[in-house]
Amino acid sequence: MKIQKILLVDDDIDLLEQNKILIESKGFNVITAESAEEGYEKFISENPDACVIDLIMEHHDSGFILCHKIKKTELGKMIPVLILTSATYETGFKFSTTTAEEREWIKCDGILNKPVVIEELLEKFEEIKQD
């Protein structure tokens, strides 16, 4: 399935807009949401081909919870869902999605570190498609 429509969820509206402009410049269609709640609403109403979700929003685990909700849906199981975070640097706490077991537990297909490097994002989408 070709990725055309990407849902971006981040409570920092500046970063959200920046990432939207960057991703759009690569020819994607980007929908944005400023909270986990809005993110889920947009996911249901817009049927995106991929999701990129900020980890720390209202709560420290808002991103994880949204991932879980999305991955419970039929559509969610089929599309790449990535978590966006800077938490790994600051807390020294590491998590990854290299094994199936980790992906099952975290319920997302990949982790992206902030700030987003658009090439990395596209690479991730490619990797996930090949899996």
Next chain:
Amino acid sequence: MIDKAKILIIDDEEGLRLGTKRLLELEDYFVDAAENGSEGIKLGTTNEYDLAFIDLKMPDYDGIEVLKKIKEARPNTVCYIATAYASYDTAVEATRIGAYGYIPKPFTPDELLYSVEKGMLQRNLLLESERLKLEREKNLLELASEKSRLKTILNSIAGGVLVVNRLGKIVYFNNAALKLADSDKFETGKPLPENFPEELKEIASEYLNADIFISGAKSLEIEIKPNQELVIQGIVSHVPEGENSFAGVVIVLRNITEAKKIEHIKNQFVSMVAHELKAPVSAVIGFLQLSMDENVKLPEEKKLEFMQRSTTRLKSLLDLVNDLLDISRMEINTKQKIIEPIDLKEILNSTLELFSLDIKNKNIVVEKRIDQNLSLINMDKSEISRVFTNLISNAVKYNHDNGKIVINISNKNNFIEILIKDSGIGLREEEREKIFTEFFRAKNKFTKSISGTGLGLSIVKRIVDSYNGKIRFESEYEKGTTFIIQFPIND
């Protein structure tokens, strides 16, 4: 002998008494003489004589009786019995009671002086043995009390102490050691129990297997009960013996659970700070990179907008750094408080002046009610200004356009009450418990475009607490929030 020897003569026979006295005085002795038994007893028991010569037969007292009395009171006085009626039986009897010797009457001056000399040797022996005995008793007493004192001290300290000899057998442990090692199985003469922390055992055996004395100690932290419920630090060192050897190891256990908790809170705080500092910096970098990105080609007006937004982010970063510095100053108490009588009305008015433009722009009505005879309150001016600034800033920022702020300051018995009520967005139930937490900011549709550090109320609470004041609030979502602060009026 440096001191003159003191000698007592007890004899009812005047000639002999005085003759003996004179003879001894010529030899430079100090001599008292008693003419009968009762006077002899009186002198001999009230004074400490080196020697006493006691006549056996006197009209009032028997010499044996006098000897008994003197020996009872003065056991170190060396006594001779003098008698013309020498018999084997009386000699034995006298010696049994404590006479040192027996001098038959009449005696020659040489015989007398010889007895004195011999008696003085005995006297010195007696004194020396008395001195040694006292010293020994004293030492024993000190040792006993030192031992029990040491035991009491070791048992009352919060740290655990455990001593193991070279064979690895426990020779001493205190109560705290049992508690901190979470063990009830220490037994002197037995090795460290099974459930004793393995890592600590390893270090202990490393010390026990050493060839010579190691001067340094080794320590490690051990989680005794899971989930950091009990964390201890174990410190192992040698107990020295002789020059280069050791008698065993001493293990000291410290409860560091609280310290670990504080460390954890500190680490969390630091990572929160890092996160909060990183967010605006990332946003600004993002705006700058986008503006320069040749692939994106932003229109000029968009670039200008991004520059303005960058400026806003950097300003809020500066606020954050300032708030953090304030908190840090409060934490390490470097800020010198200048306590002076403060008129809160004055502080309130100057604070409102600061926000007059924002208040006008949002068309907010401010109602003030201040007690006519409001007491002055002893505080640091900059701190109380900070309380007003943070609370009024929130009341303005989180208020709706055309809203209202009510401020009451009143005397209440022995405290002053400050009430600041706004008609703003209020707090949702789940937000209420967190509002004094560092970096907490309510996130909802109203707050999206309002900047803040998430430290303002935390700073207010710290200041209020430092004056033994109280702060509470009432809030209703979409209706408004009221803060009530009470400061005790100090004399």
